[in-house]
Amino acid sequence: MRTTPSPEAAAPVLATQARLPALARPVRQGLWGLGLVALALSISAAVSIGAVSIPLGTVWGVIANRVAPSLVTPDWSAGRAAIVWDIRLPRALLAALVGAGLALVGAVLQAVTRNPLADPHLLGISSGAAFGAILALLHTGMFLGLATVPLLAFLGALGSTALVLSVASFAQATSADRLVLTGVAVSFIVMALANVLIFLGDPRAAHTVVFWMLGGFGLAQWAHLIWPALILGMAALWFRAVAGSLNAMTIGDETASTLGIPVARFRITCFVVAALVTGVMVAFSGVIGFVGLMIPHIVRLVVGGDNARVLPAAMLVGAIFLVWADIVARTLMRPEDMPIGIVTGLIGGVFFIWLLRRRARG
Amino acid sequence: MSCPPPAPAALRLEQIAWGDGILQPVSLSLAPGRVLGVLGANGAGKSTLLRLIYRFHTPQSGRALLDGQDVHAMPARAVAQRVAAVLQEQPTDFALTVAEIVALGRAPHRRALSGPSARDAHVVEHALARLSLLDFAQRPFGTLSGGERQRVMVARALAQEPGLIVLDEPTNHLDIRHQLEVLRLVRGLGATVVASLHDLNLVQGFADDLLVLQGGRALAFGPVAQVLTPDLIARAFGVRAHPRGPAQFDFSLFDDMQQERQA
Numbered sequence: 053m054r055t056t057p058s059p060e061a062a063a064p065v066l067a068t069q070a071r072l073p074a075l076a077r078p079v080r081q082g083l084w085g086l087g088l089v090a091l092a093l094s095i096s097a098a099v100s101i102g103a104v105s106i107p108l109g110t111v112w113g114v115i116a117n118r119v120a121p122s123l124v125t126p127d128w129s130a131g132r133a134a135i136v137w138d139i140r141l142p143r144a145l146l147a148a149l150v151g152a153g154l155a156l157v158g159a160v161l162q163a164v165t166r167n168p169l170a171d172p173h174l175l176g177i178s179s180g181a182a183f184g185a186i187l188a189l190l191h192t193g194m195f196l197g198l199a200t201v202p203l204l205a206f207l208g209a210l211g212s213t214a215l216v217l218s219v220a221s222f223a224q225a226t227s228a229d230r231l232v233l234t235g236v237a238v239s240f241i242v243m244a245l246a247n248v249l250i251f252l253g254d255p256r257a258a259h260t261v262v263f264w265m266l267g268g269f270g271l272a273q274w275a276h277l278i279w280p281a282l283i284l285g286m287a288a289l290w291f292r293a294v295a296g297s298l299n300a301m302t303i304g305d306e307t308a309s310t311l312g313i314p315v316a317r318f319r320i321t322c323f324v325v326a327a328l329v330t331g332v333m334v335a336f337s338g339v340i341g342f343v344g345l346m347i348p349h350i351v352r353l354v355v356g357g358d359n360a361r362v363l364p365a366a367m368l369v370g371a372i373f374l375v376w377a378d379i380v381a382r383t384l385m386r387p388e389d390m391p392i393g394i395v396t397g398l399i400g401g402v403f404f405i406w407l408l409r410r411r412a413r414g
Numbered sequence: 415m416s417c418p419p420p421a422p423a424a425l426r427l428e429q430i431a432w433g434d435g436i437l438q439p440v441s442l443s444l445a446p447g448r449v450l451g452v453l454g455a456n457g458a459g460k461s462t463l464l465r466l467i468y469r470f471h472t473p474q475s476g477r478a479l480l481d482g483q484d485v486h487a488m489p490a491r492a493v494a495q496r497v498a499a500v501l502q503e504q505p506t507d508f509a510l511t512v513a514e515i516v517a518l519g520r521a522p523h524r525r526a527l528s529g530p531s532a533r534d535a536h537v538v539e540h541a542l543a544r545l546s547l548l549d550f551a552q553r554p555f556g557t558l559s560g561g562e563r564q565r566v567m568v569a570r571a572l573a574q575e576p577g578l579i580v581l582d583e584p585t586n587h588l589d590i591r592h593q594l595e596v597l598r599l600v601r602g603l604g605a606t607v608v609a610s611l612h613d614l615n616l617v618q619g620f621a622d623d624l625l626v627l628q629g630g631r632a633l634a635f636g637p638v639a640q641v642l643t644p645d646l647i648a649r650a651f652g653v654r655a656h657p658r659g660p661a662q663f664d665f666s667l668f669d670d671m672q673q674e675r676q677a
Binding site: 163167296297299303304305307309313314353356357358 | 505
């Protein structure tokens with residue numbers, strides 16, 4: 053006695069066919085356009101605002117002149133052009149790249165660990181990256197040229213990721229909170245070791261420690277942008293291509309495997325790519341906390357949970373957020389630069405408490 | 415768009431075993447479209463057996479054949495196109511909507527780097543409609559009740575267009591009405607079904623065949639009426655079974671009764 057599907061059951065399907073995909077697509081595309089404009093304006097503002105204020109028109113003029121010299125005739129001083137092109141623009145772009153990268157990594161880690169508290173900083177990945185970068189800068193020398201620092205930062209990030217995962221598994225720490233506690237513990241240890249490296253090798257140790265622990269974009273140069281940009285671009289394309297698998301991972305390992313996903317290998321690959329992105333970002337900006345934790349949550353409130361939308365949106369919002377956080381860090385105690393980690397720590401810490409409260413209620 | 419139901423698969427287990435005696439060799443054969451209930455006390459090896467069928471565990475010995483092909487020799491994706499599973503795992507709340515979760519079932523049918531096709535959208539809507547979830551399509555999964563969530567997970571499995579659906583305790587944590595509803599829905603899907611259950615009273619009217627496990631061993635396999643005897647229940651669960659005690663009820667859904675009255 054087998055019941056076959058009745059024609060009545062199929063009829064309402066046709067009536068509602070248009071409902072799902074049609075929902076608010078123009079609105080969504082509008083939001084994207086708005087976001088990109090907001091990012092461009094934020095970067096422009098970051099270049100304009102500073103100890104010497106430069107009008108937006110001049111900012112765009114200098115950039116246009118650099119990109120296509122025939123297009124604009126300079127009506128600004130060489131000094132101003134240098135501030136815009138050599139100092140502030142690479143700095144703003146680095147902030148945007150790092151913000152996009154950390155937010156992307158945060159969203160991916162949250163999906164593959166099914167842990168809403170996952171974040172490259174809280175899981176100790178950033179500390180490992182800082183350890184690697186410091187080792188390269190102060191102890192090994194640039195044996196591979198400019199790639200030395202990002203490469204060792206990547207290896208450090210990979211090492212601390214492996215450490216966190218193995219400690220978490222021997223401590224049977226499968227729950228969300230315990231994985232984070234393990235990450236924080238490993239993070240403390242690795243950061244302490246990194247600081248030992250600094251005091252062994254740097255006469256201006258205290259200053260250097262502050263940079264690595266709290267981050268900053270003060271060292272941004274055009275020549276350095278290539279690595280973060282390249283790695284971020286490739287990682288973003290790959291993560292976006294596997295967004296469906298990331299969605300499946302949020303249901304559970306076994307269900308994901310019944311959808312044809314090689315779960316263990318996929319998760320490890322995600323961790324390695326996440327360590328790569330984190331490593332490269334930390335190598336040029338130090339450890340900046342809470343961006344990867346905070347941004348994906350905010351983005352999900354707006355675009356929903358589908359990673360095909362979450363990942364690009366998190367990158368966009370993360371970029372805008374760090375550009376503005378850097379503006380605050382540069383201007384609050386003008387002309388002194390405040391480490392950007394102070395700004396993200398203040399905002400992110402409050403956000404973390406809000407998140408814990410929400411989880412406790414939910 | 416035409417959407418013919420996929421052909422139900424034939425399942426054959428040949429002396430399949432796992433984990434040094436956690437599951438001792440089990441053999442059975444299930445014709446296409448049959449519904450198999452797997453019964454047993456906690457720790458009897460029900461979940462282990464299911465994991466072997468949906469290719470999460472690799473058998474220590476023996477084989478699981480799907481339409482004559484060894485499941486563990488097939489690529490994961492090929493199996494995922496024929497076998498779907500409704501497990502006890504529940505999505506972490508990452509704000510996925512019901513429609514997005516159901517759409518995950520299309521993943522094994524999609525080529526790398528390509529987005530959802532018109533046919534994917536159609537199959538997803540069809541699965542939502544079959545489980546009366548169209549009104550929930552845009553709701554976040556986290557806002558649903560237990561019964562609604564289970565329906566979403568069944569719809570997700572259905573979107574996979576499987577020939578075989580494996581369900582691990584599909585009635586867990588549901589009240590009696592939702593238990594009956596889910597089982598009736600599963601029975602009506604047209605696929606071959608393997609479902610583990612621990613409620614003896616739900617087996618009748620749901621399963622065609624029954625496999626009873628105890629301590630990792632198969633006690634009996636066959637049509638429900640032949641297998642489900644007081645003696646067997648005593649051996650499998652360690653309780654005495656009274657065929658029809660004074661304080662027992664038979665449960666059914668209201669519309670069944672109405673149909674009966676009308677008849």
